[in-house]
Amino acid sequence: MTQPLVDVKNSKASTKQNRKRHDMIHLYVEHLLNIKTLSIQASLTTVSNKETKATISADGAILTLTHEGETASVKLPVNVSPRKQSNITLTLPAVPSRELSFRVQLEEKEGQGHGAFPDGDRDGGNVVPWTAEVLTPETEIRCRYCDSILVSRGMIRTWKNLPSEGWAEMMEFWHCHKPHEPHSHSKGEVQKGYTASSQLALESGVGMTATLHSDGQGGDSGILCSQCKTTTGLFEASTGAYNLSKLHLSVSTNPTSSTANHETQKWLACLLLCAMDIQGVRKFVVRKNADDASVLRLWIFTPDINVSSSAISSTESGRFAKVLWQHTEDPQRGSDKLNAASLSEGELKLQGGEMKMLCAMLKKGGELMPEAARHFQDWNVGLLERFTASDIAPS
Known part of the structure; x- marks a missing residue:
C-alpha cells in the first residue's frame, strides 16, 4: 500500500x-x-x-x-x-x-453544602470498583494486557468482601473492651472462634475481594499470565490462595456486558488511599522486597482535591490525590522540615513493575502543574487521579 x-x-x-x-x-x-x-x-x-x-x-x-x-x-x-x-x-x-x-x-451559597462539586459524587470516601456486590457467578476475569482468560464464568459461585487488614486483632480488642459490659482478662471466660493470628478459611467456588492486594510473604510466588507472562498476582503458599491484583485485570460481570478495566493511576491512587485508611498514616515507605536498600517514600499530602489544568485534554476538572514523593537509599534519613515532622510511617509493598508504574504516574500527574509547583524542598510533587462514582456506575 x-x-x-x-x-x-x-x-x-x-x-x-x-x-x-x-x-x-x-x-x-x-x-x-x-x-x-x-x-x-x-x-x-x-x-x-x-x-x-x-x-x-x-x-x-x-x-x-x-x-x-x-x-x-x-x-x-x-x-x-x-x-x-x-x-x-x-x-x-x-x-x-x-x-x-x-x-x-468562594461565597458559599444556600444549599451548596461542601462546595457543590459539579460531578455530584463528592462523598469524601474512597471509591473501590469490583466489590462483591457487583460481581456475579457469571463474572469473567481477563488479563488486561493480552485479554487471556484468568477466571472463567461459573468458576466462582459466590463473591464475598474481605475484611480490612488486622480484622482479627480488631475483633480481639472489641471482645475485650466491649462497651457497657463487664469484662475480665481471666483465662477461659470468653470463647471465640478465632485468635489474633487467625486466617480466613478458603472455600472452593468462593471468591473474595479486598481493597489491598497481598504484600506477599516468604515462599509466595508470582502468578504469571500464560500468554504475555505479566505478573498478575501472587500464590500464597501458607493458605493456597490465588491473589489477583485488580490493577492488572479486566472484568465482565455477565455474558452480555463488555469487558472493562480502569486507568492505572486510578488503581494506584485507590491502593494508596486504602493503605492510608487501614494503617492510619499518610507517609509510607514503599519497597518491592524486604531487603531492598532503595525505597520510594510517599507523603499523601492532600488525599482529595479537585483540579483544573490547561494541560488536561478534557475541559472538565478532575478528582485527584496530591502526593509528595522521593527516592532514597535510607528511609530513616531526613533533615528538612517535612522529614523532621513527627508523623508515623507506614509500609507498602508493590509487586513486579508496579513501583515503576507508580513513579511514572506521579511524574505524569506532576506535569498537570506549572513547573514551579512540581517540587517542594527535596520532594517531587505529583497528582494521581481518583475513582469517582461514575467509574463504578452500571453501564
Missing part, C-alpha cells in the same frame, strides 16, 4: 509551534475545599505586565488568562458566584513574574 507523503520539516515546525502556544500559558487551579478558596497558579514564558489579565466568565464557570496576545482558559473545579452581565476581573500580583500565584475566595 502506498504511504501518504508527509512534509517532515513543516510537520515538525507545526508541532513545535503548537507546543510553544500550549506552553505560553500554563493554568492550574485547585479547589481548597476546607477554606472555600480557589488557588490559582499560572506559568508564563515571559514576565507578566500591566496588560496581563485574568477574568472569570459572567456565569462563574471559566477562568481565562491573557498575556502578550496569548490566551488560556480552564473550566473551574467549582463555580464562583456568577454575575448577570459582566466578567469578573481578578487582581494579579503587582510584581512582574513568570510564575503567578493568587487566590479567589
Whole structure:
C-alpha cells in the first residue's frame, strides 16, 4: 500500500509551534475545599505586565488568562458566584513574574453544602470498583494486557468482601473492651472462634475481594499470565490462595456486558488511599522486597482535591490525590522540615513493575502543574487521579 507523503520539516515546525502556544500559558487551579478558596497558579514564558489579565466568565464557570496576545482558559473545579452581565476581573500580583500565584475566595451559597462539586459524587470516601456486590457467578476475569482468560464464568459461585487488614486483632480488642459490659482478662471466660493470628478459611467456588492486594510473604510466588507472562498476582503458599491484583485485570460481570478495566493511576491512587485508611498514616515507605536498600517514600499530602489544568485534554476538572514523593537509599534519613515532622510511617509493598508504574504516574500527574509547583524542598510533587462514582456506575 502506498504511504501518504508527509512534509517532515513543516510537520515538525507545526508541532513545535503548537507546543510553544500550549506552553505560553500554563493554568492550574485547585479547589481548597476546607477554606472555600480557589488557588490559582499560572506559568508564563515571559514576565507578566500591566496588560496581563485574568477574568472569570459572567456565569462563574471559566477562568481565562491573557498575556502578550496569548490566551488560556480552564473550566473551574467549582463555580464562583456568577454575575448577570459582566466578567469578573481578578487582581494579579503587582510584581512582574513568570510564575503567578493568587487566590479567589468562594461565597458559599444556600444549599451548596461542601462546595457543590459539579460531578455530584463528592462523598469524601474512597471509591473501590469490583466489590462483591457487583460481581456475579457469571463474572469473567481477563488479563488486561493480552485479554487471556484468568477466571472463567461459573468458576466462582459466590463473591464475598474481605475484611480490612488486622480484622482479627480488631475483633480481639472489641471482645475485650466491649462497651457497657463487664469484662475480665481471666483465662477461659470468653470463647471465640478465632485468635489474633487467625486466617480466613478458603472455600472452593468462593471468591473474595479486598481493597489491598497481598504484600506477599516468604515462599509466595508470582502468578504469571500464560500468554504475555505479566505478573498478575501472587500464590500464597501458607493458605493456597490465588491473589489477583485488580490493577492488572479486566472484568465482565455477565455474558452480555463488555469487558472493562480502569486507568492505572486510578488503581494506584485507590491502593494508596486504602493503605492510608487501614494503617492510619499518610507517609509510607514503599519497597518491592524486604531487603531492598532503595525505597520510594510517599507523603499523601492532600488525599482529595479537585483540579483544573490547561494541560488536561478534557475541559472538565478532575478528582485527584496530591502526593509528595522521593527516592532514597535510607528511609530513616531526613533533615528538612517535612522529614523532621513527627508523623508515623507506614509500609507498602508493590509487586513486579508496579513501583515503576507508580513513579511514572506521579511524574505524569506532576506535569498537570506549572513547573514551579512540581517540587517542594527535596520532594517531587505529583497528582494521581481518583475513582469517582461514575467509574463504578452500571453501564
